[in-house]
Amino acid sequence: MKDFHELVVAAVREEIPGVARTVVFDVPVALRATFGWQAGQHVTLRFRIGGEEVRRSYSISSSADAGDPLRITVKRVEGGLVSNHVNDSIEPGARVDVMAPFGGFVLEPEPRGRRTCYLIGAGSGITPLYAMLRTILVAEPWSAVHLLYGNRNADSILFLGELSRLEEAYRNRLTVRHVLSRPEWGSPCWRKGRIDAEAIEAWIAENPPYAQDAQYFVCGPGEMNRTVISALTSIDVPTRRIHMESYGGSTDVEDTVAGVAAVAEIVLGGRRTDVPVAADQTLLAAARAAGMEPPFSCEAGVCGACRAELVKGTVHMRSKAALTDDDLADGSVLTCQSVATSARVGVRYCP
Amino acid sequence: MPKRMLHRLPVEAYTELDWFEREQEAIFSRTWSYAGFAEDVSEPGAYVSLRAGLNEIFVVMGRDRRLRAFHNICRHRGTRLLRAVGNAQKAITCPYHDWTYDLEGHLVSVPAEQREFGEVDKSCLGLKPASVDLWRGMLFVHPSPDAGSIMEWFGEIEPHLGPHDVDELVEYPDGRASYEIKANWKIVVENYIDVYHLAHLHSGTLAMYDHARAEYGFVGPHYAFWEPLSADYAADIERNAPMPLILPPGQLGAWVPMLFPGIGLAESETSWSTYTITPLAPDLTRVENRTRVKNASDWAFGRQAWRSAGFWKGAITAKYDAGEDGDPLTSGDFTAEDVLACERQQQALRSPYFEVGPASRGEGPVLEHQEVVLRYLEGRT
Numbered sequence: 001m002k003d004f005h006e007l008v009v010a011a012v013r014e015e016i017p018g019v020a021r022t023v024v025f026d027v028p029v030a031l032r033a034t035f036g037w038q039a040g041q042h043v044t045l046r047f048r049i050g051g052e053e054v055r056r057s058y059s060i061s062s063s064a065d066a067g068d069p070l071r072i073t074v075k076r077v078e079g080g081l082v083s084n085h086v087n088d089s090i091e092p093g094a095r096v097d098v099m100a101p102f103g104g105f106v107l108e109p110e111p112r113g114r115r116t117c118y119l120i121g122a123g124s125g126i127t128p129l130y131a132m133l134r135t136i137l138v139a140e141p142w143s144a145v146h147l148l149y150g151n152r153n154a155d156s157i158l159f160l161g162e163l164s165r166l167e168e169a170y171r172n173r174l175t176v177r178h179v180l181s182r183p184e185w186g187s188p189c190w191r192k193g194r195i196d197a198e199a200i201e202a203w204i205a206e207n208p209p210y211a212q213d214a215q216y217f218v219c220g221p222g223e224m225n226r227t228v229i230s231a232l233t234s235i236d237v238p239t240r241r242i243h244m245e246s247y248g249g250s251t252d253v254e255d256t257v258a259g260v261a262a263v264a265e266i267v268l269g270g271r272r273t274d275v276p277v278a279a280d281q282t283l284l285a286a287a288r289a290a291g292m293e294p295p296f297s298c299e300a301g302v303c304g305a306c307r308a309e310l311v312k313g314t315v316h317m318r319s320k321a322a323l324t325d326d327d328l329a330d331g332s333v334l335t336c337q338s339v340a341t342s343a344r345v346g347v348r349y350c351p
Numbered sequence: 352m353p354k355r356m357l358h359r360l361p362v363e364a365y366t367e368l369d370w371f372e373r374e375q376e377a378i379f380s381r382t383w384s385y386a387g388f389a390e391d392v393s394e395p396g397a398y399v400s401l402r403a404g405l406n407e408i409f410v411v412m413g414r415d416r417r418l419r420a421f422h423n424i425c426r427h428r429g430t431r432l433l434r435a436v437g438n439a440q441k442a443i444t445c446p447y448h449d450w451t452y453d454l455e456g457h458l459v460s461v462p463a464e465q466r467e468f469g470e471v472d473k474s475c476l477g478l479k480p481a482s483v484d485l486w487r488g489m490l491f492v493h494p495s496p497d498a499g500s501i502m503e504w505f506g507e508i509e510p511h512l513g514p515h516d517v518d519e520l521v522e523y524p525d526g527r528a529s530y531e532i533k534a535n536w537k538i539v540v541e542n543y544i545d546v547y548h549l550a551h552l553h554s555g556t557l558a559m560y561d562h563a564r565a566e567y568g569f570v571g572p573h574y575a576f577w578e579p580l581s582a583d584y585a586a587d588i589e590r591n592a593p594m595p596l597i598l599p600p601g602q603l604g605a606w607v608p609m610l611f612p613g614i615g616l617a618e619s620e621t622s623w624s625t626y627t628i629t630p631l632a633p634d635l636t637r638v639e640n641r642t643r644v645k646n647a648s649d650w651a652f653g654r655q656a657w658r659s660a661g662f663w664k665g666a667i668t669a670k671y672d673a674g675e676d677g678d679p680l681t682s683g684d685f686t687a688e689d690v691l692a693c694e695r696q697q698q699a700l701r702s703p704y705f706e707v708g709p710a711s712r713g714e715g716p717v718l719e720h721q722e723v724v725l726r727y728l729e730g731r732t
């Protein structure tokens with residue numbers, strides 16, 4: 001497990017007054033290597049609020065490839081403990097415990113490459129995408145970026161000013177299209193409504209890839225992600241070109257609940273295998289240790305690849321970012337995040 | 352008897368099948384090939400097929416509007432799948448035994464699979480991928496799926512090309528031509544990059560440029576060339592230009608690069624053209640031209656032609672005044688002049704008495720192109 005390091009807040013900026021705030025950290029020279037990051041990664045912050053220790057992960061909203069300082073951008077979540085704390089109480093000079101950046105949703109720059117990167121996000125999902133956008137523009141001189149960004153109205157658009165400045169500065173390489181569900185008069189609105197299959201198709205038809213190495217980066221709430229993925233795959237975008245992360249404001253990580261040693265009945269590809277699970281082992285890890293090949297990708301609870309149906313017993317999920325409430329009600333679990341809490345559990349991977 | 356040379360290359364390089372085949376393998380099968388204009392494949396399902404050196408390749412657009420390139424050979428027994436141009440909405444079926452592939456190249460169906468084969472592992476019988484990309488309004492393919500980005504190939508030469516926004520220009524259908532020259536492809540390239548001949552062979556046909564002030568040279572395997580307008584043409588360019596201008600007044604001139612291998616461009620103040628060279632045999636070469644011009648109305652073109660008519664009446668003359676009917680040197684057409692020069696040179700290579708004289712400064716690029724060819728044949732790239 002990586003350690004926390006105390007970082008000093010170098011600056012804060014009201015991104016959207018009263019709604020979202022950007023916090024810039026000062027990374028001392030001795031920690032520069034530890035705190036190097038790839039566009040798209042996040043950091044975990046640890047706070048003590050009201051005597052409780054809480055952790056939250058936030059995407060880094062800046063690009064190391066572009067020489068930006070480390071920063072996160074946090075939007076208030078209604079009733080959210082940490083997001084409101086950050087917006088209310090973090091001031092320059094504050095000391096915050098931060099874990100080194102991590103995460104598999106990354107855009108690795110290819111300086112000699114030439115790609116068309118389609119970035120699709122909604123709400124706070126812009127934060128890792130914004131870092132990626134900066135990276136491409138600065139570190140891939142031959143690549144182009146198209147951003148499709150969904151919000152409620154113009155007032156809830158993060159980085160609105162920065163985005164239009166970049167669009168101006170990189171006219172031949174960047175397009176930004178806003179989709180607003182409740183646009184007001186005069187909003188910078190390309191399309192009214194939500195990011196759905198029709199919007200995706202219209203957007204790609206309007207911005208077909210010039211550089212043919214097209215890559216798709218998707219980051220929004222689980223529901224938008226699923227809509228986007230199915231829209232993309234229905235027009236034959238190969239899945240290896242799609243990269244995604246779920247983003248519901250912040251990712252809640254709950255790793256205080258201990259699991260119990262158990263036996264898991266795992267159905268994969270129609271075949272059932274009984275697998276021993278250690279107390280601190282996830283079902284995914286147990287299945288793989290037993291030689292099975294279940295699907296998985298991020299191992300961080302954000303992509304949903306390892307999803308299965310819980311058919312017996314109970315589990316605790318450390319994170320469930322990739323699942324909607326409906327999924328949870330249907331008994332879906334993320335096996336990469338699930339530890340057993342009953343002596344026998346059963347899961348079935350969807351065929 | 353000393354080996355007969357055409358400067359850096361032996362004469363056989365221009366006459367023998369063995370050289371031709373080695374070039375097909377070492378040059379034309381290992382570099383990016385021109386495959387047409389971007390708009391040739393601009394709707395989902397549209398495709399083109401072409402030969403790239405020893406390879407048969409097709410390019411098709413998927414519903415995601417991304418181009419895919421595959422080797423145009425069925426994985427069953429190799430039959431060519433697609434011909435020329437057309438539209439394949441969702442699937443590609445081999446005419447021989449009806450094996451069917453989707454637009455990702457996956458083999459999706461084998462007729463009578465159970466009865467004929469028991470079972471076929473379709474997952475390892477997908478079409479072999481190639482690379483495809485768009486650059487400067489043109490389609491390019493490379494036989495290898497791991498060709499790298501096309502900018503690794505063209506990135507260094509790009510700053511030496513014209514400031515044209517090629518994608519903003521539109522094709523001028525009358526500018527399309529395809530013809531054969533009875534000469535080796537290298538002779539055709541050498542003619543294109545021979546700066547010395549401009550003021551002589553084309554003394555009457557290309558006088559609107561100032562050849563004495565030309566700047567040129569190689570960048571990697573590619574050749575760049577630029578020359579300014581001649582003073583009297585430039586003096587009243589708004590009036591003298593035969594078609595609407597496509598460059599701002601401060602950036603006029605002609606950029607005439609020869610990208611390797613055999614992809615010539617002619618980027619001028621009023622038009623943007625391709626001159627693509629395909630070897631057909633040691634002594635036979637196909638040249639294809641396509642042209643883009645300003646996206647303007649017929650009226651705008653007509654008006655400009657009318658305004659400039661007076662200037663052009665005196666500006667274009669034939670090299671020689673009189674001659675037989677159809678003599679290229681009395682035609683006033685610089686392409687015809689070039690074809691004639693290439694073919695007459697090729698014919699001479701057969702003579703036992705053939706021997707070249709010194710190369711001029713303006714023929715420096717000819718020697719350098721020969722070096723590039725040698726480098727590829729010897730694997731020094």
Ligand code: FES
Nearest residue numbers: 297298299304336
């Ligand atoms: S592997 Fe991504 S959510 Fe489990």
Ligand code: FES
Nearest residue numbers: 425427428445448
């Ligand atoms: S050769 Fe294509 S199906 Fe037999």
Ligand SMILES: [Fe+2]
Nearest residue numbers: 542543553689
């Ligand atoms: Fe010529």
